[in-house]
Amino acid sequence: MGLTVVGTGLGRTGTKSMQTALVMLGFGPCHHMIEVFRRPESMQLWIDASEGRPDWDAIFRDYNSAVDYPSAAYWRDLTSYYPHAKVLHTVRNPDDWFDSVQATILAPGSISRREGEDVQARFFASVRRRMPSQPDERSVMTNFFRLHTEAVTAAIPPERLLVYQMGEGWGRLCKFLGVPVPAATFPSENSRAEFIGRALPLRAGPASH
Secondary structure, eight states: OOOSEEEOOOTTSSHHHHHHHHHHTTOOSEEOHHHHHHOGGGHHHHHHHHTTOOOHHHHTTTOSEEOSTTGGGGHHHHHHHSTTSEEEEEEOOHHHHHHHHHHTTTOTTOGGGOOOSSHHHHHHHHHHTTSOSOTTOHHHHHHHHHHHHHHHHHHSOGGGEEEEETTOOSHHHHHHHTOOOOSSOOOOOOOHHHHHHHHGGGTTSOOOO
């Protein structure tokens, strides 16, 4: 299929809401970390990508767009591999982002921190290697967040890029993508409480997916 929209924003910048929004606007199916859990066989493909053997065509065969991790960790590769794709960079206040990350995707005991040699543990280790080695340090992580945005805006031509502030709604997004504004309210999904409630059964052990 080939990606027409590449999301470069880090996880917990409204990426689940954006996944739904892109589907509503006709850019689905949209890849998101939740898709990795739905298709656990794809974890090995991501591990291969982390080791320098990417098969983007296989990973995104059934997708028209991508947001969130693990795609955001490979934004340079993907924006190069799909040179005609528009680039959507979601952002929020860096300190708020850190608080959210600490309570969700990098919370103590979360599956993303689990060590081991099984495919799931190796997959998450491959993603963590593209983050700072001090994920619990606020100054380190907020600096990482800012530098990530600076790197994206420096690398991507402005006419190809939309820096989207979490929660701003449809207007600039629809203009950027060249589609009408829907009558429906912009989706709001995967709040901190929703994430924690969904993740609790998965902690301290392999996912049951």
